[in-house]
Amino acid sequence: xxxxxxxxxxxxxxxxxxxxxxxxxxxxxxxxxxxxxxxxxxxxxxxxxxxxxxxxxxxxxxxxxxxxxxxxxxxxxxxxxxxxxxxxxxxxxxxxxxxxxxxxxxxxxxxxxxxxxxxxxxxxxxxxxxxxxxxxxxxxxxxxxxxxxxxxxxxxxxxxxxxxxxxxxxxxxxxxxxxxxxxxxxxxxxxxxxxxxxxxxxxxxxxxxxxxxxxxxxxxxxxxxxxxxxxxxxxxxxxxxxxxxxxxxxxxxxxxxxxxxxxxxxxxxxxxxxxxxxxxxxxxxxxxxxxxxxxxxxxxxxxxxxxxxxxxxxxxxxxxxxxxxxxxxx
Numbered sequence: 001x002x003x004x005x006x007x008x009x010x011x012x013x014x015x016x017x018x019x020x021x022x023x024x025x026x027x028x029x030x031x032x033x034x035x036x037x038x039x040x041x042x043x044x045x046x047x048x049x050x051x052x053x054x055x056x057x058x059x060x061x062x063x064x065x066x067x068x069x070x071x072x073x074x075x076x077x078x079x080x081x082x083x084x085x086x087x088x089x090x091x092x093x094x095x096x097x098x099x100x101x102x103x104x105x106x107x108x109x110x111x112x113x114x115x116x117x118x119x120x121x122x123x124x125x126x127x128x129x130x131x132x133x134x135x136x137x138x139x140x141x142x143x144x145x146x147x148x149x150x151x152x153x154x155x156x157x158x159x160x161x162x163x164x165x166x167x168x169x170x171x172x173x174x175x176x177x178x179x180x181x182x183x184x185x186x187x188x189x190x191x192x193x194x195x196x197x198x199x200x201x202x203x204x205x206x207x208x209x210x211x212x213x214x215x216x217x218x219x220x221x222x223x224x225x226x227x228x229x230x231x232x233x234x235x236x237x238x239x240x241x242x243x244x245x246x247x248x249x250x251x252x253x254x255x256x257x258x259x260x261x262x263x264x265x266x267x268x269x270x271x272x273x274x275x276x277x278x279x280x281x282x283x284x285x286x287x288x289x290x291x292x293x294x295x296x297x298x299x300x301x302x303x304x305x306x307x308x309x310x311x312x313x314x315x316x317x318x319x320x321x322x323x324x325x326x327x328x329x330x
Contacts, residue, residue, distance in 0.1 A: 002323045003298045004262070007172075007255070007276060007312035010203040016243045023239035028054070028231050035235030039242050043196065043209050046245075047188030051217035052209045053224060054238060058171045059088045060229050061195035061208035063095055066132065067223060068193050068216040069165035072097030074131040076167065077118055079111075080104045081141040083169055084134055095227065099128055108139030109147045110155045121162055132165040137187070138172040138179075141302060143268075144259070144277030144310075146176045152190040166190060171197040171208070175275040178252040192216075201252050201276060202244035203313040206237045248313065252276065258311040258320035265324035266309070276311045291330050297323045 003009050012020065026032035036054050044052040055061045062084050070076050076092070078085050080102040084092060092098040103114035110133070120130045133155065137147045152168075159166045168191040170176075177184055188194065193212035198204035210220050224230060231237075252275075259278050260270040266280040282288040285301035292299050299309045309327070311320060 001293075001296055001298060002315065002319045004309040004311065004315065004323060005298050005300045007200040007310045010199075010313040012203065012205050012240055013313075015247070016203065016240050019239045019243040020236050023235045025233040025235035028234045029225065033233065033235040033238070035242070036238040039238040040209065042242070042245065044211055046184045047194060047196075047211050048185040049188050049194075049211045050214040052211040053217050053220050054231075054234065054241075055208050055210060055224060055229055056206055056231065058195060058197040058199075058208040059091060060224065060227065061197070061210045062088060062167075062169055063091050063227075064210045064220040064223055065193040065195045065212065066092055066098055066134065066167055067096040068210075068212060068220055069167060070096075070098045070131040073099070073128065075099045075101055075120075075128045076132045076134050077101055077103065077115060077130060078134040079108045079136065079139070081108060081139075082134060082136045083140055083171065084136070086141065096223075106142065107145040108136060108142035109145070110135055110151060112154065112158065115155075116158070119162055119164070121164055130162075130164055132167050132192075133159055134167040134169060136169040136171075138176050138275050138277070140172070140277065141279070141308075143273055143279035143308075144172070144175065144275035145272075146179055146274050149180070149182045149186050149190070152187070156190040165192040167192065168194045170194045172200055172275065174249055175201055175252050175256070178250065179256055179274045198241040198244055201255060201312060202241070202248045204237070204240040204244045207241050251313075254317070255311040255313070255315075258315060258317065259309075261320050261324040262309045262311065262327060265328040266307075278309045280307050280309075281305055282307050288330065292327060295326045295330065297326045299327075
């Protein structure tokens with residue numbers, strides 16, 4: 001079975017397992033795990049930020065990041081199919097009291113005209129105040145699309161003028177970095193806070209990080225503990241993240257090339273698939289997914305008429321070619 005349901009399906013390589021086994025550990029709740037500290041410092045530096053905090057999941061990293069710039073009862077603006085709005089089980093409203101309003105864009109990018117019309121930073125005591133704008137990069141449900149750095153800089157300037165923050169859901173920001181050669185520090189410049197994931201394309205078994213100012217991260221550590229996310233000798237997991245940063249970033253280009261093979265097989269213009277996610281329309285998505293599974297290829301139905309295939313570390317070129325042949329035949 002060739003499994004293309006998600007890049008979360010990757011398993012740690014033997015080299016990554018060895019790095020985990022050899023990790024020096026301490027109690028992270030006390031701030032004494034040297035491997036976690038090294039990971040947090042390294043990721044913060046990559047994005048040009050003051051600090052970072054390690055979390056078990058990307059959803060928690062996003063909750064902490066958004067909550068650091070949006071108070072309970074305030075709102076964050078985001079694209080309608082953004083992960084924070086669609087795929088985190090309403091955590092932002094349920095856990096931190098944040099509300100959302102959304103714009104729509106076919107590639108998930110910022111629609112500056114819509115955002116300007118929606119923005120309500122201070123409308124008096126009768127309206128919800130806009131505190132932040134969120135951008136997902138790459139955008140999952142739009143097909144791994146990348147928001148251009150100049151578009152993000154334009155958004156940054158607008159947010160500064162309006163007095164609101166910018167949150168970047170960068171679960172797959174590594175893919176955007178590799179696909180466009182945009183420095184990670186440039187993404188840090190346009191965001192007040194970011195969330196980045198290690199357990200998708202980079203292949204670590206667990207882990208994300210919230211990245212921002214030292215003050216925001218200090219507050220996030222308290223909230224992380226309050227939500228049950230405090231961890232002890234977690235350097236074993238942080239070691240996987242460090243190994244992934246050393247060995248699995250540049251190879252994301254292979255996943256992107258494999259995705260273009262799948263795009264052609266599904267009748268999608270490869271030029272619209274810049275990274276590792278392919279989204280295609282089918283009249284009956286669940287039925288198409290079932291037929292693909294019978295033929296030895298697992299993909300996902302992410303809507304009644306939408307299927308998704310995601311390439312990753314555990315899918316070789318030969319497997320991608322075989323999967324493309326199967327999908328084309330269907």
